[in-house]
Amino acid sequence: GQQVMQIPQYQHVQEGEDFTTYCNSSTTLSNIQWYKQRPGGHPVFLIQLVKSGEVKKQKRLTFQFGEAKKNSSLHITATQTTDVGTYFCRGAGSYQLTFGKGTKLSVIP
Amino acid sequence: DAGVIQSPRHEVTEMGQEVTLRCKPISGHDYLFWYRQTMMRGLELLIYFNNNVPIDDSGMPEDRFSAKMPNASFSTLKIQPSEPRDSAVYFCASSFIENYGYTFGSGTRLTVV
Numbered sequence: 001g002q003q004v005m006q007i008p009q010y011q012h013v014q015e016g017e018d019f020t021t022y023c024n025s026s027t028t029l030s031n032i033q034w035y036k037q038r039p040g041g042h043p044v045f046l047i048q049l050v051k052s053g054e055v056k057k058q059k060r061l062t063f064q065f066g067e068a069k070k071n072s073s074l075h076i077t078a079t080q081t082t083d084v085g086t087y088f089c090r091g092a093g094s095y096q097l098t099f100g101k102g103t104k105l106s107v108i109p
Numbered sequence: 110d111a112g113v114i115q116s117p118r119h120e121v122t123e124m125g126q127e128v129t130l131r132c133k134p135i136s137g138h139d140y141l142f143w144y145r146q147t148m149m150r151g152l153e154l155l156i157y158f159n160n161n162v163p164i165d166d167s168g169m170p171e172d173r174f175s176a177k178m179p180n181a182s183f184s185t186l187k188i189q190p191s192e193p194r195d196s197a198v199y200f201c202a203s204s205f206i207e208n209y210g211y212t213f214g215s216g217t218r219l220t221v222v
Contacts, residue, residue: 033210042200043152045210088152092208099152 004032004091006100014108019076021103023089031092032065032072037102038085048092079107113214115201121220127189130217132201133182140207143176143186144200146216152200158184159207191221 004025013019023032031050035043047056049065049072056063062075076083086102114133122128134141143155156166161178169176173192178184188195198218202211 031208035210042213042216043202043211045212048210098154101151 003098004029004089004100006089006103008103009101010104010106012106012108013079015081016078019079019083019105021074021087021089021105023072023074023091023100025070025091027091028069029091030069032069033090033092034063034072034074035088035090035099036085037088041085043088043099076105079105081107081109083107113201113203113212115199115214115217117217118215119218119220121222122191124192124221125190126221127187128191128195128219128221130186130199130201130219132184132186132214134184134201134203135205135212136182138203138205138212139181140204141178141184142202142204142211143184144202144213146198146200155186188219191219193221196220 004023006021006023011019031048033048034046036046037043047063049063052069053067054065060077064073072089074087084105084107086104088099088102090099113135116131120128139160142157145153145155153168155168156176157164158178161181174188176186186199196219198216200213200216202213204211
């Protein structure tokens with residue numbers, strides 16, 4: 001199936017720095033989902049965005065859905081060591097839209 | 110709720126042997142998905158069920174792979190015969206709506222030697 005593209009693939013940040021990962025699709029999405037997978041763990045659903053231009057916040061995490069509904073971003077303010085893991089987006093609209101390859105975040109204490 | 114339950118957590122088997130992975134979805138979730146995760150290919154959808162009926166198995170890599178869902182609370186993914194390239198983490202996930210967030214199980218780490 002079609003994939004959404006995620007960048008960057010890896011990101012190393014100093015604790016306290018901000019972090020952003022981007023998700024891009026060539027087709028319009030009905031919604032986009034974000035997941036976090038801790039090392040050795042399983043993906044955990046974080047949030048779903050549905051509306052064009054939608055912005056949602058979860059504590060230090062800010063999720064945005066683009067106006068054209070083809071891209072999305074996840075921004076973490078002041079990273080902590082507990083933020084370590086891989087962040088995946090999944091473009092939905094059809095089950096055939098698969099997960100992105102993810103952005104692996106490392107936080108240096 | 111206990112979440113999505115998968116067993117076993119780890120499986121080491123010899124090439125050529127049959128492997129059966131098991132999954133119990135969250136009660137009330139009508140959709141069940143089987144994913145495979147590797148470093149090279151990321152998360153791949155293998156097959157998914159709606160109300161116990163297989164909807165699309167186009168992601169199943171070969172005839173060696175088969176999946177069943179005999180009832181709403183149980184599904185199996187079988188590999189026969191297994192090969193070293195099948196080594197991966199296999200996740201089961203369930204959802205009450207197709208295009209909403211999935212709840213994943215803890216996965217089965219399969220190693221075929």
